[in-house]
Amino acid sequence: MHPLIDIGVVWGDDGVTAIILLEGVKKYSNDSSPPMAIKKLLDSIRMFLDGCEVDFDLSVLDFGGCTEYQRRVLDVVSSIPRGSTLTYSEVAARAGGSPRSAAGALSRNPFPLVIPCHRVIRSDGNAGGYQGGVKLKKRLLEMEGVSLEGQ
Numbered sequence: 658m659h660p661l662i663d664i665g666v667v668w669g670d671d672g673v674t675a676i677i678l679l680e681g682v683k684k685y686s687n688d689s690s691p692p693m694a695i696k697k698l699l700d701s702i703r704m705f706l707d708g709c710e711v712d713f714d715l716s717v718l719d720f721g722g723c724t725e726y727q728r729r730v731l732d733v734v735s736s737i738p739r740g741s742t743l744t745y746s747e748v749a750a751r752a753g754g755s756p757r758s759a760a761g762a763l764s765r766n767p768f769p770l771v772i773p774c775h776r777v778i779r780s781d782g783n784a785g786g787y788q789g790g791v792k793l794k795k796r797l798l799e800m801e802g803v804s805l806e807g808q
Contacts, residue, residue: 662793664702664770668695672719675767676702678789702770708800710739713771722767726754730762737776740802744780756780764788770797782806 665677673695691699694717705711715735720728729752737743743751749759763774769788775797779785782805787794798805 662706662789666691666695666699668692669719671721672717673698673768673771674719674722676769676771678769678793698771705770715771718768718771724762726752726758727762727765729753730759731766731768731772734763734766734774734777735772737773739773742776742778742798742803745777745785746780748777760785776801776803778805 667675701711733748733751745756745760749756766774775794784791784794
């Protein structure tokens with residue numbers, strides 16, 4: 658649990674398969690203890706939510722459920738530094754697709770926070786959508802020192 662948002666982490670033999678933002682979701686646990694690599698990822702997420710600059714270990718993520726295009730989009734987004742943003746158009750150009758397809762790929766980002774899709778905004782400077790809600794997206798960006806021009 659974190660004051661900003663509760664998260665859930667789903668993992669299998671090949672690593673983390675999903676990070677779920679639990680705002681308004683019923684919480685269940687099987688009380689199993691995660692492997693050490695996943696504990697480290699959880700610690701990194703807590704540090705990130707506390708406002709620390711974190712270099713997430715992406716090697717524990719299992720991208721097997723992603724399409725080839727979605728993986729390219731997530732690769733682009735994972736390189737956006739803290740305190741910076743890209744537009745959906747910029748992400749799409751780097752990944753080889755349209756802004757709408759990039760937005761669609763990000764709406765299904767299985768690893769929010771770790772793959773920082775909150776750092777992707779609309780071309781007009783507005784936040785755009787976010788699976789954790791626009792309010793959380795704005796809070797995360799503000800925490801990273803980003804001021805949205807279109808807001």
